[in-house]
Each structure stands twice: as C-alpha cells, then as structure tokens.
Amino acid sequence: MVRNPKLIAVLHNPIAIAESIQQRKRWEQFFILLGWFSLLVALLTLVVLVADLLIRGWPLLNLKFLLSPPSSDPEEAGILTAWVGSLLVILVTIVVAVPLGIGAGIYLEEYAPKNWLLDFIEINITNLAGVPSIIYGLLALGFFVYILKWGESILTAGCTLALLILPVVIVTTRESLRAIPVGIREGAYSVGASRWQTIFDHVLPYSMGGILTGIIVGISRAIGETAPLITIGALTFITFLPEAPIKGEFPYISFNWLWSPFTVLPIQMFNWVSRPQEAFQINSAAAGVVLLVLTLLVNSTAIYLRYRFRKSIKF
C-alpha cells in the first residue's frame, strides 16, 4: 500500500512518471560523469607524473648517465652503482623469497590441517602483508645487521626485501593452487602417486602461471622499495662496484659481493631529490624515469602473463 500522497499523485499522472524517470536517468548520467572524473584523476596523475619526469630528466637520459657512478657534480653523476646494486639485491631477494614463498603456499594450501594454527598463520600473513615496509627495515637493523652481524650488506638488503614480498608470493601461490580442479589431483592419486608427486608433477605445473605472476608482482615491489633499506643504512655515497661474482681463476664464482656495501636506484633517487641544489632535481628525474620504466616493464609482464594464462588454461 502506497501511503505517500506525493507518490500517489505521481503514480496517477503519466507525465509525472515520465518526468520521474527522466530525473533518475539524469542522476545516472551524472554519476557516470563522476565515475569518469575519478578515473581521470588517476589517469592524469600517471600522465603528468611520467611527462614531468621525462621533460625534466631528458637532458641526462643517455648512456653516460647509466654508466657513471654518483658524483658531487650533478652533470657527472650517474646511476651505475645504483642499478648494479638494485640488480644484485633483487637477485638475493628472488633466491630467498621464491622457494620460501612457494613452499609456504604449498604447505598452507595442500598439507595444513584446518585448525587454529592455520587460522593463526593466515592472520599472520595478512598482517605481514600490511605491515609498513619501514618496520621491516627496523627488523633488519636490529636482527640482520646487529644480531646476525651481517652489516649493511647486499645480503641484508636482499633478505629484508625477501621478507617484505613473502606474503605476496604466498598468497598468490595459494590462490593459483586453489584454482586447480580436484579432478587433476584425484587422477594422480588414482594411479598411485603420492601426495608430493601429485603436487610436484601435476598441480604445480598447471598453477605455475599464477605463481609466476605473484613472484613478478613481488619483484616489482622490491625494486621500488626504499624505506627499509634506508634504515639499514644504505644511504651512503658509493662510487665503486661490488666485487664481480664471476672470476677468471679457480673457483670462478665468488660470493664476496654479498657482503659489500651498496646503494639501489630508489635510494639514489631519494638522495638526489632531497638535496637542496636544484641541479640535482634533473638527476633525480632521470633516475625516476629509469626506475619507473623498470617497474612498469616488470609489472606489465605480470599483467600480460596473467592475461595469457587465464586465456590458455580452461578447465
């Protein structure tokens, strides 16, 4: 029963009904405009950001900038030690985070009994994913640098970033394992495969696409991360490269670089942007372009991979 007299008046008047519909449609149009506006803000941010970096950093964007170490002269200063440092730190991060993350994901999804411990670990991982990155820096400062006495080294930085991206890897591993239909598992079990054989030979290969995406997203986050590395004291003026990992004489491989001090791209950029001299803003912008291109490249690989795997595998 409609009691509202205004509404009854409208209901008995076809013109009023048409008007009411028109009004609601106008509202809808208005909201679509609002939606476009919000998305435009996001888009515009990206465009202005990229354009500003490119315009400001353009004079420095050449090979010399990539191949010279930092210097107190803004025109001479380059990012050689920074990108080499980033590369080595990320290498350590991958070596630590990938096996640990995939292992943890497999255990939680395939082995763990559903009890309070699983709940606890789940809450734990959710929280770790949301802990501010600088807290990881404090952890690294207290634990890696002073308790384990690893110093302000590439090893410390790599392990710190590995802990930081671990939740991402674990969560995506679990999600992609969950997406594999039960039939595949049952098929493997029915021909006598053990639990590990089922997982390793059948479930993991199918879910590799999703897991790879998660790893790449984690790496792109690790490349851009600055705060935790500042707290372990990476903001030093480094003009030399770490020792090369491959040598001419026996045993050909050396791990001394793990212990050497380092700087990374985002820290180099932070260093330049926080200097009072305006000339260094150009260096900062140029380093920003390199950093942005790197993370965008890695990120779009992840987006592409996910798109491809979503298309190619259909159960």
Add this chain to the structure above:
Amino acid sequence: MAQDSFSVKTNLPLTLPSRTVRIWRERVIAGVLFLAAISSVLTTLVIVYILFSETVIFFEKVMEVDRVSLWEALVEFFTGTDWSPLIEPLGIGILPLLAGTLTTCFVGLCVAVPLGTIAAIYLSEFAPAKVREILKPILEILAGVPTVVYGYFALLVITPVLQKIILGVQKFLLPGRNEWDYFQLPGFNMLGAGIAVGLMVLPYVCSLVEDALQAVPLELREGSYAMGATRIQTALNVLIPAAISGIAAAYILGFSRAVGETMIVAVAAGLQPKFTFNPFEAAATTTAFIVSVSLGDLPHGSFEYQSIFAAGIMLFFATLFMNVLGYFLSRRYREVY
C-alpha cells in the same frame, strides 16, 4: 618364465623405492614445507622481539636520564607534545609524530576514499567490459609506481601547483595587498604529501571496494532492477549496504597503508617533528622521523637508535590493529553469501 615376459612387456621401473622410503620422503618434504610456512610466524615474532627489547632500553634510559618512574615516562610518552629525543632535555612525547601521521593520512583519505569508491562503483556496475579491461591494468600500474617517485611528484609537481592555487585564491578574495602579506605555502607541507599519499592509496582502495561489490550475489542486483531501480539506485541502496563490511575493510586497509607510507612524507612533508594538525605546515610523521634519524650516522645502542624503535612500535601496533580488523571484516562479507 611367465614373470620374465611380463616384466619385458610393461617397461615398469622394477627398482621402485620401498614403501618405507616413500613414506619417509613424504614426511621430510612435509616437514620442510611446514618450516617454510612457519617462517612468516617467525618473522612476526622477531619483529615484536626486536621492537620490544629496544623500546624497553629506550624507557630505561629515559628513566635514568630524567630520573622519573616508568609510569611517568609512559605518561610523558603518550601525552607529551614535544618529541626531541636527540637533544637534551629529552622530549619523548609521541604526539607530534602521531599528529603528523594523522594529518597526512586524513588528507590522503579525503582524496582516496571518495574517488576510490566512485571509481569502484563505476568500474563494477557501469563500465562496459572493454573499458574495464583497459582501465584495470592502468590502475594496477598506478599502484606499482615506487613511492619515492610519488614523493618526487609531491615535492616538485603537486606542491608548486598548490602554491600557485593558494596564492591565486587569496589574490582573488583579498585583492590589493603586498605580495608578502599573502600566505605562502611552504615548500615542505603535509597537504601536498597527503594528496600524493591519497593518489597512491586510491588504486588500492578502488580495487578492494570493487572486490567487495563483485562479491554481492547477482540476484540482489536483479531483484533491484526488477523493481524498476536504476543502476545508481541499485548501487547506492542495495549493493553498498550489502557490501558494507567489505567496503569498511577497504577503507581501514587503505588507512593502514597511508599510516605506514614513508617515502612520500619523508621527501615532501618535512623532517622536523612539530605538534600541529594544520596541513599547510611542515611536520614529520612517525615514518619520516625514522627515516630522518636513519639518514645520519646511527651508532648501535645510542639513544637515537632506540628512539626509532620506540616510534616503530607505535606504528606496528597501530597497523596491526587495523589489519586484523580489516581481515575479520573482509572475511565476514565473504561468509555472508
């Protein structure tokens, strides 16, 4: 004879591992995987241990230097408005840092919450599939921009624009004054940093809200449409109430991320602790303070060294509280349907 021909026909590996070996191999693998899973718990434990042990030393030193009881030191810590642990007399009131953090977060959320929610409703309910397919990766890319780049953006793009806008508005409203009589926005300010924080959190809030909306079952939408509601009426009156716990979780997690944001505020909001809620001023946040101390020489065991852990423990528990709250809220919306 018969057995031999059987083994030739089938090519089965005749040296299968024994049952015991198989069982033990499975157990060892399960054990190794369990250790990997437990590493996350260990990480949390180590974080809590390090933060607590250094904070305890921090308070012991405060008690020793200022000759106060633990209770007085704690009261000073939570209610004092002077944070200057690097110079004597020691100021150990955490409020200036919290004020800085809350102000930048507030500005950030003012940007991220309305824009993120509207964008999410648009993407989830209005956008054609093709538009969605283009826009979602762009949002993802925006979420992947390193925060130090956002810091650069806040300092060298947003702040100069804000300075011009604020000066222009004043000239329009109060014409005919001398140039230096107008309020000048300082180069480091919490407003510009907060806006950058908001732009950084925006894609995150947007995708979480969208997830929450997508989790609402189709029947609710169809029911609403069948009653003659438009899409916007459906979204506002049916979907948002149905997804409210998920949306609340999105806001809380966005807030948690804004609280923990470090590089933007360290670059653009200033590094001096100051007790103010005015976004037009420069003030250090909790995270920026940790960065500014770490930038200098930081000897192990010094008072500065412990002070960053005392600031960090506040940060850790604030975000822990919000993350757990967000976790349970988002789990609730998944369970309802």
